[in-house]
Amino acid sequence: MQGKGLIVNPFWSNIFRSRGYEKTLAYFLSTMPMFNKLDKRELGFLENIVHLRNYHSDEVVFNQGDIGSGMYFIRSGQVQIFNQDEHGTEVVQAVLEAGDFFGEVALTASRPRCASARTTEPTVLIGLFRSDVLEAVRRHPVPTAKIMLGLNRIIADRLLQCSLQLETLKRQQTLAKKQQSHE
Amino acid sequence: MNSQGGMTRAQVAVFYLVMTTSIASGIAIYSSASTATALLKTATAGLFLPVLISLIVSFLLDPLVQYVEGKRINRTISIFVVYIFLFLATSLLLLIIGPPNWEGMIQALKADFPRYISHSIKYLNGLLMIAQEHFPFIVNYDIAELISSTSQSFFGLILKETPQSAMRVASLLLLVPLFSFFFLRDSRRIMRSLISLTPNRYFEMVLDIYAHVSWQLAHFIRGRILEALIIGVVVWMGLSLTDIHYAPILGIIAGATNLVPYIGPLIGMIPGLIIAVVDLGTGGQFWWVLCVYFIIGQVILDNFILIPILISRVSNLHPLWVILAIIMGGKLYGVIGMMIGVPIASILNIIIIEIRQYRRTFNPYNRYFSSRGKLL
Structure with a gap:
């Protein structure tokens, strides 16, 4: 009896209806750029090595200078990345939304975090940590190699972008110097 | 009618009733709580050993399962495959070599034991005579008698416990594979x-420390057990070259005591030395036995080959802690406790060292922590 224009009272909507594949963690992971080359079996394997963490709003994920041990994907919610300058005031670097990821530098080696991260609303994060990846390398080398390749691709892309930006900046600087000398 | 502070008689009755029931139920709950802990104690009494052994077995089998x-x-x-493989390997080994004649050996040992004891007592008496010549004030101290009585009672205890321990071994053979199957399959989960369950703020740290500790633990346990096995087999082989009796039993004793x-x-x-002296005399064979135990077993194999390869230096305990x-361990669980006390202390040591290490290396404010060396 549900017509097209009929607004169904949410009380009567079937909450027991089976969730589609789009709602699963595996599907969410497959939408990440670094995991989009994995097949379903490998996604299922990945699902078993990540950790799902729930955060309240305004909760610290990590602080600048903490020793990082892994990266996070934002499943839902919002995360603010910020630095503190020497006066202690916060400088917001980025605001990340669902589908973004951060902290990937700490995944391969334990480096101090170069910025702090804090949630701004109730957030679900998916953590992928170094110790789990190392164990996965021993237990399932093939899918882990694919995961690491994807991560490598992302970091390489970022590096490329950075070097391009550096190039343009250098060019601008030399241009500015030339103009100064002309004047 | 309604005297007593404004309460009717019915109210007073109800009040008393409520008070008595609450006191009674409080006592009942209290006593049942103490009986519950007692029940828990009796229920878990025999489980310590099987659980411990299955944990060790699962640590040992984990690399195979992973492979x-x-x-x-x-x-x-994979776990089933490993189980079947192990079963086939042991039965094949038993088929080829033939099971050692344990029962006959124990019967023979039962017959020979008093002879060994009396010989060592004679030797000790000789020592005592020499000691008394130099230190006359220990005349009245009868060491030999003490040793003979304690060793007799100890051996009697072993003989008495043998049927019981056979039952226990049978139950272990049933429980250990079952437990270790589940440990192997589900320990990660x-x-x-x-x-x-850890709070978000400490999650990364806990995960990291857990990974370090479990890695260290797996290496330590695997290393210790393998070391004991190799030492036992080498001592067995070395002693088999002489005419000494009970080489397999002596090998087992050497391996098991090597855990401490x-x-x-x-x-x-x-x-081994007592049996060698009594049966073989102090000839060349005795020196070979001593050589097997001391130079081959301890110095060459253990110190130069096994410990550097199998066991990291991290888990070295200070001798004082070993004795404690x-x-x-002996107070808690008798002879078995003596054997496993030191490994458990080493495990605690590993955990403490890992946590300290983590805090020192991974804390940017490490100037607040002392820079002194190990705690233990």
Whole structure:
């Protein structure tokens, strides 16, 4: 009896209806750029090595200078990345939304975090940590190699972008110097 | 009618009733709580050993299971594959070599034991005579008598416990494979769900420390057990070259006592040396036995080959802690406690060292922590 224009009272909507594949963690992971080359079996394997963490709003994920041990994907919610300058005031670097990821530098080696991260609303994060990846390398080398390749691709892309930006900046600087000398 | 502070008689009755029932139920709850702990104690009394052994077995088998799992086989099936392989290997070994005649050996040992004891007592008496010549004030101290009585009662205890321990071994043979199957299959899941209980702020640290500690622990346990096995087999082989009786039993004793550092190997060689002296005399064969125990077993194999390869230096315990662990383990669980006390102390040591290490290396404010060396 549900017509097209009929607004169904949410009380009567079937909450027991089976969730589609789009709602699963595996599907969410497959939408990440670094995991989009994995097949379903490998996604299922990945699902078993990540950790799902729930955060309240305004909760610290990590602080600048903490020793990082892994990266996070934002499943839902919002995360603010910020630095503190020497006066202690916060400088917001980025605001990340669902589908973004951060902290990937700490995944391969334990480096101090170069910025702090804090949630701004109730957030679900998916953590992928170094110790789990190392164990996965021993237990399932093939899918882990694919995961690491994807991560490598992302970091390489970022590096490329950075070097391009550096190039343009250098060019601008030399241009500015030339103009100064002309004047 | 309604006297007594404005309460009717019915109210007073109800009040008393409520008070008495609450007191009674409080006492009942209290006593049942104490009986509950007692029940818990009796229920878990026999479980300590099987659980411990199955944990050790699962630590030992984990690399094999991982190897099979690497061939893209489901973990449960890999565990079964490893089990079947081990079963076939042991039965094949028993078929080829033939089982050692344990029962005959124990019967013979039962017959020979008084002879060994009396010989060592004679030797000790000789020593005592010499000692008394130099220190006359210990005349009245009868060491020999003390030793003979304690060793007799100890051996009697072993004989009495043998049927019981046979029952226990049978139940272990049933329980250990079962427990270690589940430990092998689900330990990761159990640990993950336990770790996921930690608050968000400490999650990364806990996960990291857990990974370090479990790696160290796996290496330590595997190393210790393998070391004991190799020492046992080498001592068995070495002693088999002589005419000494009971080489297999002496090998087992040497391997088992090797689990206790510093003191264990020394105690492990005493029975072998006594038997060698009594049966073979102090000829060339005795020196060969001593050589097998001391130079081949301890110095060459243990110190130069096994410990550097199998066991990291991290888990070295200070001798004082070793002695304390042996005494406390013995108080808790008798002879078995003496054997496992030191490994458990080493495990605690590893955990403490890892946590300290983590805090020192991974804390940017490490100037607040002392820069002194190990605690233990």
